[in-house]
């Protein structure tokens with residue numbers, strides 16, 4: 001019998017019988033293990049007890065054959081890409097990637113002789129024109145940062161299958177609760193587990209989920225590069241992950257309520273949230289996702305002065321980068337995630353200097369709304 005994700009998060013992949021009867025998975029703080037009938041067990045090989053329980057659980061969450069917990073989201077992304085692509089190959093990448101991924105594919109990967117073309121993942125008519133005899137893979141994100149666009153995910157899966165490409169998706173923003181990317185047909189689903197999967201802003205980790213063959217290839221690549229998650233961080237991630245469904249329901253609900261409030265407020269010029277009917281891909285998000293997630297971005301009618309005054313006045317959210325924790329965070333992408341771009345590149349990407357990004361935590365929505373209301377009421381328009 002297949003259980004729902006709430007039950008999978010608690011029970012799937014756990015050792016049975018429990019180790020020494022312990023209800024909670026103990027921390028095996030040991031780099032290596034005695035020889036037995038198993039292959040060499042070593043933390044860098046990603047086959048020690050605290051890693052194995054997470055690998056089993058992560059796979060089940062997206063209906064994948066296998067999964068791998070990694071030392072960071074970037075380890076998952078770079079390890080997966082380097083296991084799929086070799087010098088001379090060509091990658092199609094969505095034109096609005098997470099900053100770290102954008103930097104990797106344009107610098108280190110380029111130095112290795114792997115070419116990349118950035119494409120509009122919402123415009124299928126153009127995709128064929130990017131294909132070369134060396135194109136091997138296509139890479140997208142389930143919800144983009146910071147404009148929260150939802151590209152033609154179904155089209156990408158069919159295009160990859162028809163063209164013999166490996167399809168990879170960064171599913172960090174949606175999480176397996178809102179979108180099971182592997183079940184939807186992606187070959188590899190990648191996560192920064194630093195964000196929602198762990199949910200408590202107290203560690204850095206990542207995950208790779210997908211077909212057995214592709215996950216094993218990533219595992220071999222990462223044996224060379226390192227980047228394995230240590231047992232204590234595995235324990236924390238395991239504990240955090242078990243409440244993913246509870247947390248995501250609250251993130252989905254509070255962000256939706258806050259987005260509706262903000263969209264109707266006269267101090268906002270634009271609110272980006274896939275749950276709003278004003279969102280360009282709202283229908284697709286409603287069809288594909290189990291919820292619209294915890295991320296919102298907005299522009300204020302008063303421009304940059306208003307944005308600065310707002311971030312100064314608002315009390316509950318912490319002014320900090322990153323996302324996906326129990327506490328609400330706000331940041332201006334122009335000075336954080338997209339500070340590495342030139343002003344012109346940011347303008348091309350539609351990221352204005354006054355854009356504010358909000359990671360809505362699990363505080364009561366009414367308290368967040370009241371706080372945003374007082375802050376918006378006190379800013380220049």
Ligand SMILES: *Cc1c(COP(=O)(O)O)cnc(C)c1O
Pocket residue numbers: 072073074075098100141145170172173191192193194195204205206
């Ligand atoms: C944070 C993030 C990453 C990088 O993850 P780390 O855990 O910081 O290495 C990759 N993709 C997305 C969408 C992210 O938000």
